[in-house]
Structure formats: structure tokens, C-alpha cells
Amino acid sequence: MDKAEFDKFADEYRALHATNIQVSGEAPEFFAEYKVRDVARILSADRAAPIRRILDFGAGVGTSVPYFRRFFPAASLACLDVSERSLEVGESRYPGAAEFRSFDGSTIPFQDESFDLAFAACVFHHIPHAEHLGLFKEILRVLRPGAHVVVFEHNPWNPLTVRAVETCRFDENAVLLRAKTIKATLTGAGFSRVKVSYRIFFPHFLRHLRSLERLLTWCPLGAQYSVVGLK
Numbered sequence: 001m002d003k004a005e006f007d008k009f010a011d012e013y014r015a016l017h018a019t020n021i022q023v024s025g026e027a028p029e030f031f032a033e034y035k036v037r038d039v040a041r042i043l044s045a046d047r048a049a050p051i052r053r054i055l056d057f058g059a060g061v062g063t064s065v066p067y068f069r070r071f072f073p074a075a076s077l078a079c080l081d082v083s084e085r086s087l088e089v090g091e092s093r094y095p096g097a098a099e100f101r102s103f104d105g106s107t108i109p110f111q112d113e114s115f116d117l118a119f120a121a122c123v124f125h126h127i128p129h130a131e132h133l134g135l136f137k138e139i140l141r142v143l144r145p146g147a148h149v150v151v152f153e154h155n156p157w158n159p160l161t162v163r164a165v166e167t168c169r170f171d172e173n174a175v176l177l178r179a180k181t182i183k184a185t186l187t188g189a190g191f192s193r194v195k196v197s198y199r200i201f202f203p204h205f206l207r208h209l210r211s212l213e214r215l216l217t218w219c220p221l222g223a224q225y226s227v228v229g230l231k
Contacts, residue, residue, distance in 0.1 A: 062090025
């Protein structure tokens, strides 16, 4: 992860993101909310133990914070990022809602088995592939036994997603990742029961069809996907 790259865009991140995804007809908050809602649904379906502590890996300016507060009100939240300026922006937006912590990009600054859930929203396409396995092992280290990791990424099979990334200023060095690549790396890091689900098939003007998305999670054409693993 390039600290300087995200420090540079931190103050205008939301405006840039909103402009970049205009074709979807949605605001950045729509994408942040659906991800955290999906996590809550996944954990409920897996009958996970109560979530006491959450790691938002690559939290940036804290876009997911209000949704973690909504869907996991009893849990504490740690927002981790290499961009100190992004964390400053996030903490100013959501004072007291989370712990905002910087890290060196390789070693997560928390003790073993500290978290019940790790979450990464469209982070790993900004990180060189050679670093992924080590970071997933770090995430595994800080998770308690039986805890989940949920990784969301942009889908390189979706042409609108590819165009949005190619025209986005803060994605200029991004390399989109296939779901099977993330799945294989999570498995290699030691996670079990790794599962892929594809998401976001319909733009805003077709939102009345979104109730069908639960039937399409197998189809590799969604704009984004999630990969879930269990420690």
C-alpha cells in the first residue's frame, strides 16, 4: 500500500469516489452500507458467536464506520490504515466511534487473537500481489479461533467496474483481482471454508430487481464480490 498516494487523496476521497461511480446511480454510502449489511447476514447464517471486536483493515477515511455502528452496535471497532491523513479525516468525521490506528503496511499492531471479525473493503487491489499472503497471515494471527474474515473486491469480469477503476484517480496503480485469486490466497494463509459470492448486478434505475441478487451470487458478472474465510 502506498501511504503517500492515499494521504494525497484523503481530503477529497468521497467527492472523487462519488464522481467516479455516477454511472451506478448510487452514492458511495450505498456501497459501504451493503457490504456491512452483507457481513451481518453472513455471520447470522453461520451462527457466529457474538462479535465483540472488529478490525476494519484498510479503513481509509472510515466510510464503513456508521454502518458497523448500526449493524454491530455492541462491538468495538478498530480502523487500520497506512494513510495517516485518511485516518485523521475519519476520526474527525466519526469522533469516538472507532479506534483509528496507523500501521506500517506489513505488521498489524495488535496482539494475537484480538478480533472476532476482520473486514477489508476494496483494499487488496491497491496492494502488490506479493504482499497478500503475508497480510492474510497477519489477519489470521489477530483473529480469534472461529472468527471470520470478509474481503470485498471489484470484479474484473464486469466491464463497468473495469471502466470505473481505469478512470479513477486514486485507482491509477490498482490491479484488479479475480475472486479465485483471493480465495486461493486466503486458503494458502490458513483460512478454511472459503467461499465466494458475487454482488451488485443492477444499477439504481433497475433497483426493483435487486431482490433477485440473492439468486445470482454464483454468477461471476456482478460489479463486486466477497470472499469469506473462517479461522
